[in-house]
Amino acid sequence: MNTHKDRALGMRRDITRRDFLNGVAVGVGGLLAAPPLLGRAFPDEFAPEKATDYYPPALQGMRGNHDGTFTYAHRLRDGESWDSDGGATKTGETYDLVVVGGGISGLAAAYFYRKQAGENARILILDNHDDFGGHAKRNEFHAANRMLLSYGGTQSIDSPGRYSKVARGLLTELGVETERFYKAYDQKLYSTLGTAVFYDRETFGEDRLVPGLGSTPWAEFLAKSPMSSAVQKDLVRVYTEKVDYLSDLSPQQKRAKLAKISYADFLTTICKVHPDALKFFQSYTNDLFAVGIDAVPALACYQETDDYGGYAYAGFQGMNLEEEREREEPYIFHFPDGNASIARLLVRSMIPAAIPGRSMDDVVTARANYAKLDQADSKVRIRLNSTVMHVAQAGVNAASKEVDVSYERGKQLQSVRGKQCVLACYNGMIPYLCPELPEKQKEALSYLVKAPLVYTHVAIRNWTVFQKIGIHQIEAPGSFHTYVALDFPVSLGEYQFPSKPEEPMVLFMLRTPCKPGLSQREQHRAGRAELMRTAFSAFERNVRDQLGRMLGPSGFDPARDIEGITVNRWAHGYAYGYNSLFDPDWSEEEKPWVIGRKRFGQIAIANSDAAAIAYSDAAIDQAYRAVSELTQQGS
Numbered sequence: 001m002n003t004h005k006d007r008a009l010g011m012r013r014d015i016t017r018r019d020f021l022n023g024v025a026v027g028v029g030g031l032l033a034a035p036p037l038l039g040r041a042f043p044d045e046f047a048p049e050k051a052t053d054y055y056p057p058a059l060q061g062m063r064g065n066h067d068g069t070f071t072y073a074h075r076l077r078d079g080e081s082w083d084s085d086g087g088a089t090k091t092g093e094t095y096d097l098v099v100v101g102g103g104i105s106g107l108a109a110a111y112f113y114r115k116q117a118g119e120n121a122r123i124l125i126l127d128n129h130d131d132f133g134g135h136a137k138r139n140e141f142h143a144a145n146r147m148l149l150s151y152g153g154t155q156s157i158d159s160p161g162r163y164s165k166v167a168r169g170l171l172t173e174l175g176v177e178t179e180r181f182y183k184a185y186d187q188k189l190y191s192t193l194g195t196a197v198f199y200d201r202e203t204f205g206e207d208r209l210v211p212g213l214g215s216t217p218w219a220e221f222l223a224k225s226p227m228s229s230a231v232q233k234d235l236v237r238v239y240t241e242k243v244d245y246l247s248d249l250s251p252q253q254k255r256a257k258l259a260k261i262s263y264a265d266f267l268t269t270i271c272k273v274h275p276d277a278l279k280f281f282q283s284y285t286n287d288l289f290a291v292g293i294d295a296v297p298a299l300a301c302y303q304e305t306d307d308y309g310g311y312a313y314a315g316f317q318g319m320n321l322e323e324e325r326e327r328e329e330p331y332i333f334h335f336p337d338g339n340a341s342i343a344r345l346l347v348r349s350m351i352p353a354a355i356p357g358r359s360m361d362d363v364v365t366a367r368a369n370y371a372k373l374d375q376a377d378s379k380v381r382i383r384l385n386s387t388v389m390h391v392a393q394a395g396v397n398a399a400s401k402e403v404d405v406s407y408e409r410g411k412q413l414q415s416v417r418g419k420q421c422v423l424a425c426y427n428g429m430i431p432y433l434c435p436e437l438p439e440k441q442k443e444a445l446s447y448l449v450k451a452p453l454v455y456t457h458v459a460i461r462n463w464t465v466f467q468k469i470g471i472h473q474i475e476a477p478g479s480f481h482t483y484v485a486l487d488f489p490v491s492l493g494e495y496q497f498p499s500k501p502e503e504p505m506v507l508f509m510l511r512t513p514c515k516p517g518l519s520q521r522e523q524h525r526a527g528r529a530e531l532m533r534t535a536f537s538a539f540e541r542n543v544r545d546q547l548g549r550m551l552g553p554s555g556f557d558p559a560r561d562i563e564g565i566t567v568n569r570w571a572h573g574y575a576y577g578y579n580s581l582f583d584p585d586w587s588e589e590e591k592p593w594v595i596g597r598k599r600f601g602q603i604a605i606a607n608s609d610a611a612a613i614a615y616s617d618a619a620i621d622q623a624y625r626a627v628s629e630l631t632q633q634g635s
C-alpha cells in the first residue's frame with residue numbers, strides 16, 4: 001500500500017462510513033466471531049432493530065451481503081449439522097405461515113398467503129440481513145444538506161408490459177402505476193450527454209477517456225483509441241458491414257450454431273476479428289449476465305435488443321436470423337431507490353405502522369420504522385438479523401402437518417413452529433436447511449449457483465465534470481469497475497432528482513468478478529470467493545483510483561469530490577439462468593429448477609431461483625405458485 005498515494009486519493013478522509021464497522025452497525029457486527037450457537041430463555045434480548053438509530057438504508061461501507069449474514073450459513077455449508085432440537089430455544093410462537101427470506105419473493109408470498117387465507121393469518125418472515133427486501137435494497141446518502149436516494153440492488157421494473165397477470169396485479173394492488181414513470185423519469189436530462197470508453201493502461205497500454213461511443217462514426221471514434229490500427233479496422237468492419245457470416249446455413253441452423261458458440265468465439269472464428277479486439281467487447285455482457293463475452297452464447301447477445309445508445313452487439317447486422325425481437329419498453333420504470341420501493345410497499349401493505357403513507361409517491365421519502373417490523377401484536381411480523389439453519393416437518397413424514405423452523409439470532413438458536421412454510425431464500429442453500437428432502441431434489445437445488453456482482457454507489461459533490469466532458473456514462477472494459485453512470489434521473493413525490501450539474505449526485509459503478517475461461521457456474525463460484533476476500537478498503541482504493549484516472553484530467557479530485565461510498569456486494573446475486581454453452585438441453589421436467597422447487601409436505605419453494613430468471617416478476621410469480629401449492633393442497 002502506498003500511503004502517499006492513498007492520501008492523495010482521499011483514503012483517509014472522514015466519511016460517514018467510518019462510523020460503522022464494514023457497513024454493519026456495531027451491535028450486529030459482533031456476529032463475526034461465530035461462537036457455537038446456544039439456546040437461551042425467550043423473550044429475545046437481542047433486538048438491535050428496536051434502537052432509535054437503527055436505520056440500515058443510510059449505512060455505507062460494505063453492504064449487500066454484509067458481514068454477519070453468512071457466518072453461520074457458511075458453517076452449515078462446511079459440514080456442521082443442526083437439528084430443530086439441537087439446543088434451540090423454542091420461542092413458543094406459532095404461525096400459520098413461516099417464510100424464510102424477506103426479499104420480494106418472500107414478502108410477496110406473505111402477501112398472497114394473507115390474501116388467500118384472510119387477514120387474521122399469522123405470518124412470520126425471517127431474513128438474515130439487517131434490512132428487508134433481499135436484493136431490492138435502498139441506499140441513502142446525505143450530502144450538501146440533502147438526501148440522495150439510490151438502489152442497493154434490484155434496479156428497475158423491467159418491461160412491465162411483459163409481467164404476468166399475477167405480477168402486474170400485485171403492482172396494481174400496491175398502488176404502482178407504471179405509466180407515471182413516463183413523467184417521473186426525465187428522459188431529456190442526459191439527451192445531450194453521451195457515452196465514453198475508458199481505456200486503462202493495464203489492458204490497453206495507456207489511460208485514455210474517449211467520449212462519443214455510439215454517437216461518433218466508428219472509424220473516427222476508434223481512431224482515438226490506443227488500440228492498434230489492425231484492431232481498429234476490424235472493429236469498424238464488424239460494426240458497419242452487413243455480412244451474413246453463415247450464409248450457407250438456414251436461419252434455424254444459424255440460430256442453433258449461435259446458441260452453442262460464445263459471443264467471443266463468434267467474433268473471432270466467424271466474423272474473423274483480431275483476437276485483441278475482444279478486449280473492447282469483453283465486459284459488454286457483464287451487467288446482464290454477470291460473466292464476460294467468453295461465457296455468453298452469441299445468440300443471447302443477438303436477442304438482447306437494447307442498443308445501449310447506438311453501440312449494440314456487433315456482427316449481426318447481415319445475419320438474417322429470422323427471429324422476431326420484441327420491441328423493448330423504455331428502461332424508465334425506476335423508483336429513486338429502485339425496486340426497494342416495491343419491497344417497501346409490500347411491507348407497508350402488511351405492517352402499515354412500519355412505513356407511513358398511502359401512495360407510490362409518498363413511499364419514496366417515507367422513513368421506515370424498523371422497531372415496528374416484529375411486534376407481538378401484529379399479524380405479520382418480519383424478523384431481521386435471523387439466519388435460518390434448519391427447517392423440518394414437525395412429525396416423522398412428509399404428510400405431517402407442521403413445520404419447525406430454527407434460526408440463529410444474536411448468536412442464539414431459536415425455533416418457531418408454522419403450519420406451513422415457504423422457502424423464499426437462495427435455492428442452493430435449501431439442501432443444507434432441509435436435509436430430509438429427496439436426494440434428487442437436493443442435487444437439483446445445488447445446481448443453481450447464483451451470480452456474484454457488485455453495485456458500488458459513490459456520492460459525489462457535484463457532477464460538473466460529466467457535463468464538461470459531455471457524458472453521462474462510461475464503459476471501462478479493462479477496469480476494476482467496468483461500467484460507471486450517473487444515477488437514473490427520476491423525481492417522484494417529494495423526491496427531486498439532482499438535475500443541476502452543481503448538485504451532489506450518486507454514481508453507479510458495476511463490478512462482476514468474472515474468471516474468463518471457466519464455465520459460467522465455475523466463474524460464479526470463483527468470483528464469489530474473490531468477493532469474500534476483498535475488503536472494503538480495496539474497493540474504496542479502486543473507486544478513488546479509477547475515478548481519478550478517468551475524470552482527473554478534466555478536474556475531478558477523488559479526495560475532494562467523493563462524499564460517500566456504499567459497496568453493495570452481492571456474493572449471492574442474480575438467479576442462475578440456463579446457458580446453452582454449458583448446460584444440457586433439458587426437457588421441461590429435467591430442468592434443475594423445476595425439480596428443485598417441488599413442494600415437500602407443508603414446505604413450498606419460492607424465490608427467483610425457482611424460475612431460473614433473475615427478475616422481480618419471476619420472484620413474484622414463484623411466490624404465487626408456492627403459496628398456491630400450500631393453500632390448494634388436495635383441492
Ligand SMILES: Cc1cc2nc3c(=O)[nH]c(=O)nc-3n(C[C@H](O)[C@H](O)[C@H](O)COP(=O)(O)OP(=O)(O)OC[C@H]3O[C@@H](n4cnc5c(N)ncnc54)[C@H](O)[C@@H]3O)c2cc1C
Nearest residue numbers: 101103104105128134135154155156388425607608615616
Ligand atoms: C444487483 C442486482 C440487480 C438486479 N436488478 C434487477 C432489476 O433491475 N430488475 C429486476 O426485475 N430484477 C433485478 N434483479 C433480480 C432480483 O434478484 C429479483 O428482482 C428479485 O429481487 C429477487 O427476489 P427474491 O426474493 O427471489 O430473492 P432475494 O432478493 O435474494 O431474497 C431472498 C432473501 O432470502 C434471504 N435468505 C437466504 N438464505 C436465508 C436463510 N437461511 N435464512 C434467512 N434468510 C435467508 C436472503 O438473504 C435474501 O434476503 C437484480 C438482482 C441483483 C442481484
